[in-house]
Amino acid sequence: MNPPRILIVDDETSNIELIAEIFTEDHEVLFATDGIKALELATTTDPDLILLDVMLPGLDGFEICTRLKAEPHVSAIPVIFITGRDDTATETRGLALGAVDYITKPINPQIVRMRVSNHIELKRARDRLTQLATTDGLTGLANRRRFDEVLECEVQRHRRSSAPLTVLMLDIDHFKLYNDTYGHLRGDDCLRAIARTIEEALLRTTDLAARYGGEEFACILPNTGTSAAVTAIAERIRTQVMALKIPHETSPTAAYVTVSLGLTTHYCTASTQPQQLTAIADKQLYVAKAEGRNRYALDGLVVEPLHGRPHLPSQIR
Structure with missing residues (x-):
């Protein structure tokens, strides 16, 4: 397990050095001397x-804490106030804002170390429970619950950033026939192999792959909006699944297991709802399946597997 990572925020370098000395031996220590840098490090270093x-x-400590607790990606990070203000009103305000503890200066190194250790242990235990509750037991990907939580957060974040957000839905072609032919144990192996392939095809840590249900998977691609980037991801997943060469002798469309994909890209506004994105991506998935499977559809355009040229769906050509 990686050593615990602590972020110290103080405008006095002597205080930073004093606190860092307590933890440098067995912790990774980061520091910031102002609020803007603190928020940046909190969101980028976890x-x-x-x-x-x-x-x-x-920005004072109260404002920093308020902003951290309002941001879903970092709201669970425990915050301990360390301050020279030893009064009940200040302590009460800090705890009310979401801090887990309040330590007054001058600090006692042993007390600080024990309190920090206790809160890190609690956080890691909560993280393990959260991971169990949000992970699909068969594939190891995020489960539907986790997908919905992350999509909600990303829609909120993209409303503020004005960056494009892409949602991808994927279905294994003729998977019921596969299970009927090879049995459910082989079907589980197939699901695990495709889950690994999807995860490997997403090159950024900010992308999320999830098992949406049954043989259906879904991906969230933040800050992804150019057609070249979106189609490159879809084609990478499609071709890498084909490269697995998982036999499917009863498939009406291919000798091996293939997938169909539907994608949609949106610039989120105040009225954008997460379920709208999944509904549109799911509709595009069914367009790809109706057009022959083993291909992807992106907001009304279908890309076939052989020549890769986009065209309108047959029903509207």
Whole structure:
């Protein structure tokens, strides 16, 4: 297991050095001297815990804590206030904002170390429980619950950033026939192999692959909107599944297991709802299947597997 990562936020370098000395031997220690840098590090480095001074130039500790708790990606990171203000009102305010503890200066190194250790242990236990609750037991991918949670967060985030968000839905072609022919144990092996292939085809850590249900999978692709980028991902998944060469002798469309994909890209607005994106991507998936399977459809255009040229669905040509 990686050593715990702690983010120290204090505008006094002497305080940072003092606190860092307590943890450098067996923790990864990061630091920031202002609120903007603290928020940046919190969102990009995923610390296990934040030690946060109340009195800071610009954004004070209370404002930083408020912003952290409002951001779904970092809201679960425990925050401990460390401050020279030893009064009930300040402590109450900090805890009310979501901090897990409040330590006054001058600090006692042993007490700080024990409190930090306890809160990191609790966080990691919660993380393990969350992972169990949000992971598909068969494939190891995110489950439907996790997919829905992440999509909700990404829609909210993309409303603010004005960046494009892409949702991909994928279905294994003629999977019922596959199970009927080879049995459910082989079917489970097929699902696991395709899950690994989808996960390997997503090259960024910010992308999410999930088992949506049965033989259907779904992906969330943040900040992805150019047709070249979107189609490259879809084609990579499609061709890499074919490269597995999983025999499917009863398939009406191919000698091996193939997949069909539907994709949609949106610039999220205040009215955009997560279920709208999955519904549109699912509709595109059925367009791809109606056009012959082993291909993908992106917002009304279908790309066939042989020549790769997009065209309109046959029913509207």
